[in-house]
Amino acid sequence: MDDVSLGNRIAQKVLEGYRKLGSSCKPGTRSNGVKEWTVLAGIVAIDKKNSDLRLISIATGVKALPDAFLHRSGGKMVHDCHAEILALRAFNAVILDQIAYLNSNSDNQIDLVERASEDQLFHFKDNWELAIYISTLPCGDASMDLLCQDESIIEMQDDDPIQFVDPAVTSIVRGRFNYSRRQVVRTKPGRFDSQITLCKSCSDKLCQRQVISILNCMTWKLLNKPVYLKYLVTPNTTDLLHQSFYDRIKVLPNVPLKVLQCSYQFEHDKHSSEEEPSAMSSIKLYSTPESTVEQALLNGLKNGFYTKGNKPLRRNCEPAVSRYAQWQLFKTLRPEFTNATYLQFKATIQDRNALIQDCRKLLSPKGWISTSRDDCE
Ligand SMILES: [Zn+2]
Known part of the structure; x- marks a missing residue:
């Protein structure tokens, strides 16, 4: 099969899954008539034997929490x-679900x-290969060239301190x-007046996934x-994707992403500057044909569970893909970690941690700025 038809089949699989989501998982039209947009992504497995496709997860969303929100998270946000x-994240949750199934059956x-x-x-x-579909170029380095007409960008000198978190x-x-500076790590884009998030851009994260x-x-x-x-499947491929993804990590052992173009556009893409980004995100996990989980997320929690200010979080607020939810399931599979916290456990995975450090040093030689600690028991 040629690359275009494979890219189109993968995109089609994710778009079909999206159409079946409930309306609370999709962008809407606000009471003032302003339309909302979002980004869609999905993980698809391709069977090497017969090219059959198996949808593993889909998600929508364009938001990241300000770092200042994390102090009450306890792994739940x-x-x-x-x-x-x-x-x-949903891919990992599906793998955990499947392992839990094998463990008890x-x-x-x-x-x-x-x-x-x-x-x-x-x-x-071994029969599976994996693809990620994204309805637009990932934020950060890979998409900086698409921003020329965007009003929220500011050009400046390379030594202007305002551009740095630190x-x-x-x-x-x-x-x-x-924005014209290339091949640097960027935090997630946000409005100038919003509280800062220290989450790294999707370009930076996907780039590192080729190593980690x-x-x-x-x-x-x-x-x-x-x-x-x-594979990375997207409608708007550019040659810069190769520079952004591959050139930055090529000195480390890696499995490079192959970019496939698709010709389908996502229905809730941003079509004009009058449209606003949706505050809602969503996830769907296809753990088995009989067992799927679909959740709408708002402010990093299941929709309907957010509490304002410093109030404690409500019971069962954690999304299925949260650190907390995955850690609870993991401990049932490996009871020897019952008394460890999530971060204590994570510190024991030394080979993976070494790969993370190698990537960080390479992508940001002047140091790394981490998000706030978010541990759970
Ligand atoms: Zn992003």
Whole structure:
């Protein structure tokens, strides 16, 4: 099959899944008539034997939480609700669900994961290749050239301190500041008057996934090998994607993303500057054909569960892709970590942590600025 038809089939699979989402998961029209837009992403597995496609997760969203919101999170608030990052989190949640299924149904099989020969470990089946579809170019470095007509960008000199989160770390730039500068780490874009988020752009995160894999620390612990994406499918490919993704990490061992173009446009794409970004995000996990989870997210929590100010979070507010939800499930699979906190456990995954450090040093040689600690038990 040629690349265009594969790209189109993958996009079609995600778009079909999107159409079936409930209306609370989709952008709407505000009471003043202003239309909302969002970004759609999905993870699709391609069966190498027969090219069949298997949708694993879809997500929408364009928001990230200000760092100042995180002090009451306890692992329950999802910081980064950009679609492609949510779709990857949802992929990990599906893998955890499938492992939990195998653990409690010892005679049964399931489609994505199997038991490995090593004790306590599982294997992502060899017949699958993985693709991520994104309805537009990821924010940050890969999309800076698309911004020329955007009113929210500011050009400046390379030494202007206002562009930095920390003036000592000149290799991390805030949002869209100094937009003509290329191949730097950027925080997620936001309005100038919004509270700062320290989440890194989707370009920076996806770029690093070529080295670290798409597993989180929990699925890394449970699987016998890391799992990488093979394809990135998007309607607007540019040659700059290669520079943004591949050139920045090529000196490290990596599995490069192959970019495939698709010809479908997403119905809730941004069509004009009068449209506003949707505050709502959404996720759908296709853990098995019989068991799916669909949730709308607002302010990093399940829609309807947000409390203002410093009030404690409500029970069951955590989305299925949150750190907290995944950590609770993980501990049932590995009870030896019952008394550890999430961050204590994460510190034990040394091989993965070393890859993260290698990426950070390479992408931002002047240092790294992390989001606030967000631990849970
Ligand atoms: Zn993004």
